[in-house]
Amino acid sequence: MELARKHFADGVKRYRDGDYGGARALFLEADAAHHAPAIVYNIARAEERLGHPQAAVDAYESYLAEAGETGEFTQAAIVAIAQIRGSSRQLRIESKPPGARIFIDGSPTREPAPTRVLVPAGRHHVVAEGGDWRTEADVDAGPSTVETVTLVKPESPALAAVPIAAPPGAAGVTPPPPPAGPPPETSDGFILGAEFTVVPHRFDGTAARRASSFGLAAGLMVDVGYAASDQLLVLGRAHVAVGSKGAPATTLASIGVALSYRAGKAIWIGAAFQGGRALLPGSQDPNSGQQLRFDSDYVFCPSLEVSIAVLTRPYGQWLVSFFPGYFFASPADSDVVFLPIGFGLRSF
Secondary structure, eight states: HHHHHHHHHHHHHHHHHTTTTHHHHHHHHHHSSSSHHHHHHHHHHHHHHHOOOOHHHHHHHHHHHHHTTTTTTTTHHHHHHHHHHOOOOOEEEESSSSEEEEEEEEEEEEEEESSSEOOOEEEEEEEEEEESSSSEEEEEEEESSSSEEEOOOOOSGGGGOOOOOOTTTTTTTTOOOOOOOTTTTSEEEEEEEEEEEEEEEEEEEEETTTOEEEEEEEEEEEEEEEESSEEEEEEEEEEEEEEOOOOOOOEEEEEEEEEEEEETTTTEEEEEEEEEEOOOOOOEEETTTTTEEEEEEEEEEEEEEEEEEEEEEEEEEEEEEEOEEEEOTTTTOOOOEEEEEEEEEEEO
Protein backbone atom coordinates (compact mmCIF):
# COMPACT_ATOMS: atom_id res chain seq x y z
CA MET A 1 0.00 0.00 0.00
CA GLU A 2 2.74 2.48 0.93
CA LEU A 3 4.63 1.67 -2.27
CA ALA A 4 1.48 2.30 -4.30
CA ARG A 5 0.95 5.64 -2.57
CA LYS A 6 4.55 6.66 -3.29
CA HIS A 7 4.33 5.70 -6.98
CA PHE A 8 0.99 7.49 -7.30
CA ALA A 9 2.26 10.70 -5.64
CA ASP A 10 5.40 10.66 -7.82
CA GLY A 11 3.21 10.09 -10.88
CA VAL A 12 1.01 13.09 -10.02
CA LYS A 13 4.13 15.26 -9.70
CA ARG A 14 5.45 14.04 -13.06
CA TYR A 15 2.06 14.75 -14.64
CA ARG A 16 1.99 18.30 -13.27
CA ASP A 17 5.53 18.83 -14.57
CA GLY A 18 4.46 17.78 -18.07
CA ASP A 19 6.28 14.42 -18.05
CA TYR A 20 3.25 12.38 -19.11
CA GLY A 21 5.24 9.29 -20.14
CA GLY A 22 6.94 9.15 -16.75
CA ALA A 23 3.62 9.77 -15.01
CA ARG A 24 1.96 6.89 -16.85
CA ALA A 25 4.79 4.50 -15.96
CA LEU A 26 4.48 5.40 -12.27
CA PHE A 27 0.68 5.10 -12.31
CA LEU A 28 1.01 1.61 -13.82
CA GLU A 29 3.46 0.65 -11.07
CA ALA A 30 1.08 2.04 -8.44
CA ASP A 31 -1.82 0.05 -9.92
CA ALA A 32 0.28 -3.12 -9.95
CA ALA A 33 1.17 -2.61 -6.27
CA HIS A 34 -2.41 -1.83 -5.20
CA HIS A 35 -5.24 -1.60 -7.72
CA ALA A 36 -7.71 1.29 -7.37
CA PRO A 37 -10.16 2.92 -9.83
CA ALA A 38 -8.63 6.39 -9.20
CA ILE A 39 -5.26 5.11 -10.42
CA VAL A 40 -6.87 3.78 -13.62
CA TYR A 41 -8.48 7.19 -14.17
CA ASN A 42 -5.08 8.87 -13.93
CA ILE A 43 -3.59 6.32 -16.34
CA ALA A 44 -6.30 7.39 -18.79
CA ARG A 45 -5.43 11.06 -18.34
CA ALA A 46 -1.74 10.37 -19.02
CA GLU A 47 -2.56 8.32 -22.14
CA GLU A 48 -4.76 11.16 -23.39
CA ARG A 49 -1.96 13.68 -22.90
CA LEU A 50 0.46 11.39 -24.71
CA GLY A 51 -1.77 11.38 -27.79
CA HIS A 52 -2.88 7.74 -27.42
CA PRO A 53 -6.66 8.03 -27.94
CA GLN A 54 -7.40 4.29 -27.99
CA ALA A 55 -5.41 3.57 -24.83
CA ALA A 56 -7.04 6.57 -23.13
CA VAL A 57 -10.57 5.45 -24.05
CA ASP A 58 -9.81 1.87 -22.93
CA ALA A 59 -8.59 3.14 -19.55
CA TYR A 60 -11.52 5.56 -19.10
CA GLU A 61 -13.98 2.74 -19.91
CA SER A 62 -12.21 0.44 -17.44
CA TYR A 63 -12.62 3.13 -14.78
CA LEU A 64 -16.35 3.52 -15.59
CA ALA A 65 -16.92 -0.24 -15.49
CA GLU A 66 -15.38 -0.42 -12.03
CA ALA A 67 -16.45 2.90 -10.45
CA GLY A 68 -19.99 2.92 -11.85
CA GLU A 69 -22.38 5.88 -11.93
CA THR A 70 -21.40 7.12 -8.48
CA GLY A 71 -17.66 7.25 -9.13
CA GLU A 72 -15.82 10.44 -8.18
CA PHE A 73 -14.63 10.99 -11.77
CA THR A 74 -17.48 9.30 -13.66
CA GLN A 75 -18.82 12.42 -15.36
CA ALA A 76 -15.34 13.62 -16.25
CA ALA A 77 -14.52 10.22 -17.79
CA ILE A 78 -17.73 10.22 -19.86
CA VAL A 79 -16.98 13.70 -21.21
CA ALA A 80 -13.36 12.76 -21.95
CA ILE A 81 -14.42 9.66 -23.93
CA ALA A 82 -16.86 11.73 -26.01
CA GLN A 83 -14.24 14.39 -26.72
CA ILE A 84 -11.57 11.84 -27.68
CA ARG A 85 -13.91 9.96 -30.01
CA GLY A 86 -15.00 13.22 -31.60
CA SER A 87 -11.47 14.46 -32.28
CA SER A 88 -9.85 11.13 -33.29
CA ARG A 89 -9.87 9.02 -36.44
CA GLN A 90 -10.61 5.31 -36.58
CA LEU A 91 -8.45 2.78 -38.39
CA ARG A 92 -9.96 -0.56 -39.36
CA ILE A 93 -7.03 -2.92 -39.82
CA GLU A 94 -7.39 -6.28 -41.58
CA SER A 95 -4.79 -8.90 -42.41
CA LYS A 96 -4.58 -11.75 -44.89
CA PRO A 97 -4.45 -14.29 -43.37
CA PRO A 98 -6.45 -12.90 -40.42
CA GLY A 99 -5.19 -13.01 -36.86
CA ALA A 100 -1.94 -11.10 -37.39
CA ARG A 101 -0.47 -9.11 -34.51
CA ILE A 102 -0.82 -5.37 -35.22
CA PHE A 103 1.51 -2.52 -34.21
CA ILE A 104 0.65 1.15 -34.80
CA ASP A 105 3.55 3.59 -34.57
CA GLY A 106 5.47 0.93 -32.64
CA SER A 107 2.73 0.19 -30.08
CA PRO A 108 0.78 -3.11 -30.10
CA THR A 109 -3.01 -3.13 -30.35
CA ARG A 110 -5.04 -5.01 -27.77
CA GLU A 111 -6.57 -7.32 -30.36
CA PRO A 112 -5.21 -9.06 -33.46
CA ALA A 113 -6.53 -8.23 -36.92
CA PRO A 114 -9.23 -7.52 -37.81
CA THR A 115 -9.47 -4.70 -35.29
CA ARG A 116 -10.52 -1.06 -34.99
CA VAL A 117 -8.26 1.49 -33.30
CA LEU A 118 -8.67 5.20 -32.53
CA VAL A 119 -5.69 7.28 -33.70
CA PRO A 120 -4.91 11.01 -34.01
CA ALA A 121 -5.39 12.54 -37.46
CA GLY A 122 -2.30 12.28 -39.65
CA ARG A 123 0.09 9.62 -40.95
CA HIS A 124 0.67 6.40 -39.05
CA HIS A 125 2.97 3.40 -39.54
CA VAL A 126 1.15 0.07 -39.32
CA VAL A 127 2.89 -3.30 -39.01
CA ALA A 128 1.28 -6.74 -39.25
CA GLU A 129 3.07 -9.90 -38.07
CA GLY A 130 2.23 -13.57 -38.41
CA GLY A 131 4.15 -16.58 -37.15
CA ASP A 132 6.77 -16.39 -39.93
CA TRP A 133 6.04 -13.17 -41.78
CA ARG A 134 5.90 -9.42 -41.40
CA THR A 135 4.64 -6.58 -43.56
CA GLU A 136 4.04 -2.87 -43.03
CA ALA A 137 2.38 0.21 -44.54
CA ASP A 138 1.98 3.94 -43.96
CA VAL A 139 -1.62 5.06 -43.57
CA ASP A 140 -3.07 8.58 -43.67
CA ALA A 141 -5.90 8.98 -41.17
CA GLY A 142 -7.70 11.79 -42.94
CA PRO A 143 -11.09 13.45 -42.53
CA SER A 144 -13.10 10.26 -43.13
CA THR A 145 -14.68 8.63 -40.09
CA VAL A 146 -13.13 5.20 -40.70
CA GLU A 147 -10.00 4.42 -42.72
CA THR A 148 -9.51 0.77 -43.72
CA VAL A 149 -6.13 -0.81 -44.39
CA THR A 150 -5.48 -4.43 -45.34
CA LEU A 151 -2.03 -5.93 -44.83
CA VAL A 152 -1.23 -9.06 -46.84
CA LYS A 153 1.34 -11.75 -46.04
CA PRO A 154 4.28 -11.34 -48.47
CA GLU A 155 4.72 -14.10 -51.03
CA SER A 156 8.51 -13.80 -51.07
CA PRO A 157 10.38 -15.37 -48.11
CA ALA A 158 12.86 -12.50 -48.38
CA LEU A 159 10.16 -10.20 -47.03
CA ALA A 160 9.60 -12.29 -43.92
CA ALA A 161 10.96 -10.94 -40.68
CA VAL A 162 11.47 -11.92 -37.09
CA PRO A 163 8.28 -11.06 -35.18
CA ILE A 164 8.33 -8.13 -32.78
CA ALA A 165 7.32 -9.37 -29.35
CA ALA A 166 5.53 -7.18 -26.84
CA PRO A 167 7.48 -6.48 -23.62
CA PRO A 168 6.97 -9.10 -20.88
CA GLY A 169 3.95 -8.36 -18.71
CA ALA A 170 2.69 -5.68 -21.12
CA ALA A 171 -0.28 -7.58 -22.56
CA GLY A 172 -3.12 -5.16 -23.15
CA VAL A 173 -0.97 -2.19 -22.12
CA THR A 174 0.39 0.29 -24.64
CA PRO A 175 4.10 0.84 -23.87
CA PRO A 176 5.54 4.35 -23.77
CA PRO A 177 6.54 5.70 -27.22
CA PRO A 178 10.15 6.75 -27.85
CA PRO A 179 10.89 10.39 -26.96
CA ALA A 180 9.71 12.76 -29.69
CA GLY A 181 11.94 15.80 -29.47
CA PRO A 182 13.19 17.64 -26.38
CA PRO A 183 11.30 17.39 -23.08
CA PRO A 184 8.95 20.32 -22.26
CA GLU A 185 11.33 21.91 -19.81
CA THR A 186 13.97 22.53 -22.50
CA SER A 187 14.00 25.60 -24.70
CA ASP A 188 14.77 25.72 -28.39
CA GLY A 189 13.95 28.55 -30.79
CA PHE A 190 12.01 31.77 -30.11
CA ILE A 191 11.84 32.93 -26.49
CA LEU A 192 9.32 35.31 -24.96
CA GLY A 193 9.11 36.17 -21.28
CA ALA A 194 7.44 38.68 -18.97
CA GLU A 195 7.83 39.13 -15.22
CA PHE A 196 6.16 41.42 -12.72
CA THR A 197 8.88 42.99 -10.54
CA VAL A 198 9.17 44.60 -7.12
CA VAL A 199 12.31 46.76 -6.97
CA PRO A 200 13.97 47.85 -3.71
CA HIS A 201 16.51 50.57 -4.61
CA ARG A 202 18.89 53.13 -3.16
CA PHE A 203 20.01 56.43 -4.69
CA ASP A 204 23.38 57.84 -3.59
CA GLY A 205 23.95 61.55 -4.21
CA THR A 206 26.64 63.19 -6.34
CA ALA A 207 30.16 63.85 -5.19
CA ALA A 208 29.20 67.44 -4.40
CA ARG A 209 26.11 66.49 -2.42
CA ARG A 210 26.43 63.36 -0.33
CA ALA A 211 22.97 62.09 0.53
CA SER A 212 20.99 58.95 -0.12
CA SER A 213 17.43 57.81 -0.48
CA PHE A 214 15.86 54.37 -0.20
CA GLY A 215 12.68 53.42 -2.02
CA LEU A 216 10.50 50.71 -3.50
CA ALA A 217 9.17 50.53 -7.04
CA ALA A 218 7.10 48.05 -9.05
CA GLY A 219 7.14 47.34 -12.74
CA LEU A 220 7.46 44.93 -15.65
CA MET A 221 10.43 43.17 -17.25
CA VAL A 222 10.09 41.80 -20.79
CA ASP A 223 12.49 39.39 -22.57
CA VAL A 224 12.47 38.60 -26.29
CA GLY A 225 15.16 36.43 -27.83
CA TYR A 226 16.40 33.12 -29.15
CA ALA A 227 17.66 29.86 -27.66
CA ALA A 228 21.16 29.28 -29.01
CA SER A 229 20.87 25.81 -27.42
CA ASP A 230 18.66 24.14 -24.83
CA GLN A 231 20.89 25.72 -22.17
CA LEU A 232 21.87 29.18 -23.49
CA LEU A 233 19.41 31.99 -24.22
CA VAL A 234 20.30 35.26 -25.97
CA LEU A 235 17.75 37.91 -25.01
CA GLY A 236 16.77 41.49 -25.53
CA ARG A 237 15.59 42.81 -22.18
CA ALA A 238 13.57 45.90 -21.23
CA HIS A 239 12.58 46.88 -17.69
CA VAL A 240 10.47 49.76 -16.39
CA ALA A 241 9.52 50.29 -12.74
CA VAL A 242 7.67 53.14 -11.04
CA GLY A 243 7.82 54.00 -7.34
CA SER A 244 5.72 55.98 -4.90
CA LYS A 245 8.30 58.55 -3.84
CA GLY A 246 8.26 61.99 -5.39
CA ALA A 247 5.84 63.84 -7.65
CA PRO A 248 6.07 62.68 -10.39
CA ALA A 249 6.93 59.21 -9.14
CA THR A 250 10.32 57.56 -9.04
CA THR A 251 11.17 55.81 -12.31
CA LEU A 252 13.81 53.23 -13.23
CA ALA A 253 14.12 52.21 -16.88
CA SER A 254 16.68 50.18 -18.81
CA ILE A 255 17.03 48.32 -22.09
CA GLY A 256 19.77 46.11 -23.49
CA VAL A 257 20.93 42.54 -24.06
CA ALA A 258 21.16 39.57 -21.69
CA LEU A 259 22.52 36.04 -21.60
CA SER A 260 20.74 33.37 -19.54
CA TYR A 261 22.30 29.97 -18.89
CA ARG A 262 20.57 26.86 -17.53
CA ALA A 263 22.69 25.76 -14.56
CA GLY A 264 20.28 22.99 -13.58
CA LYS A 265 16.88 21.61 -14.49
CA ALA A 266 15.15 24.43 -12.62
CA ILE A 267 17.91 27.06 -12.22
CA TRP A 268 18.99 29.82 -14.61
CA ILE A 269 21.89 32.23 -14.10
CA GLY A 270 22.85 35.13 -16.32
CA ALA A 271 23.96 38.69 -16.84
CA ALA A 272 22.55 41.72 -18.65
CA PHE A 273 24.28 44.76 -20.12
CA GLN A 274 21.92 47.68 -20.47
CA GLY A 275 21.60 51.39 -20.79
CA GLY A 276 19.10 53.14 -18.62
CA ARG A 277 17.99 55.98 -16.41
CA ALA A 278 16.88 56.29 -12.81
CA LEU A 279 15.07 59.37 -11.52
CA LEU A 280 13.89 60.35 -8.04
CA PRO A 281 12.32 63.82 -8.52
CA GLY A 282 11.91 64.77 -4.88
CA SER A 283 13.33 63.54 -1.58
CA GLN A 284 13.94 65.39 1.65
CA ASP A 285 17.56 65.78 2.84
CA PRO A 286 17.55 64.42 6.43
CA ASN A 287 20.19 67.05 7.44
CA SER A 288 18.95 70.26 5.82
CA GLY A 289 15.30 69.41 5.18
CA GLN A 290 15.67 70.55 1.55
CA GLN A 291 14.05 68.72 -1.35
CA LEU A 292 16.74 66.84 -3.30
CA ARG A 293 16.67 65.49 -6.83
CA PHE A 294 18.43 62.21 -7.54
CA ASP A 295 19.01 61.64 -11.23
CA SER A 296 21.10 59.13 -13.15
CA ASP A 297 21.18 59.81 -16.89
CA TYR A 298 21.42 57.19 -19.64
CA VAL A 299 24.39 55.22 -18.37
CA PHE A 300 25.85 51.74 -18.47
CA CYS A 301 23.96 49.37 -16.19
CA PRO A 302 25.14 45.80 -15.56
CA SER A 303 22.89 43.36 -13.73
CA LEU A 304 22.93 39.68 -12.80
CA GLU A 305 20.19 37.05 -12.91
CA VAL A 306 19.29 34.11 -10.71
CA SER A 307 15.99 32.47 -11.69
CA ILE A 308 14.32 29.42 -10.15
CA ALA A 309 11.60 27.51 -12.03
CA VAL A 310 8.74 26.86 -9.62
CA LEU A 311 6.50 25.31 -12.26
CA THR A 312 7.32 23.68 -15.61
CA ARG A 313 4.80 23.19 -18.37
CA PRO A 314 5.12 22.19 -22.05
CA TYR A 315 4.76 25.84 -23.04
CA GLY A 316 7.50 27.14 -20.69
CA GLN A 317 8.45 27.79 -17.09
CA TRP A 318 7.09 29.99 -14.32
CA LEU A 319 10.07 31.66 -12.66
CA VAL A 320 10.92 33.46 -9.45
CA SER A 321 13.89 35.72 -10.32
CA PHE A 322 16.43 38.08 -8.76
CA PHE A 323 18.20 40.73 -10.85
CA PRO A 324 20.70 42.74 -8.72
CA GLY A 325 22.00 45.71 -10.70
CA TYR A 326 23.89 48.99 -10.52
CA PHE A 327 23.67 52.25 -12.48
CA PHE A 328 27.22 53.57 -12.90
CA ALA A 329 26.93 57.36 -12.82
CA SER A 330 29.22 60.24 -13.70
CA PRO A 331 30.35 62.56 -10.87
CA ALA A 332 27.41 64.85 -11.65
CA ASP A 333 24.84 62.06 -11.35
CA SER A 334 23.56 59.80 -8.63
CA ASP A 335 24.57 56.17 -8.31
CA VAL A 336 21.72 53.68 -8.00
CA VAL A 337 21.76 50.17 -6.54
CA PHE A 338 18.62 48.12 -7.16
CA LEU A 339 17.36 44.54 -6.73
CA PRO A 340 14.34 43.62 -8.87
CA ILE A 341 12.52 40.55 -7.56
CA GLY A 342 10.32 39.09 -10.28
CA PHE A 343 7.70 36.44 -10.94
CA GLY A 344 6.47 35.52 -14.39
CA LEU A 345 6.50 33.22 -17.40
CA ARG A 346 9.31 32.40 -19.83
CA SER A 347 7.79 30.59 -22.79
CA PHE A 348 9.61 28.48 -25.39
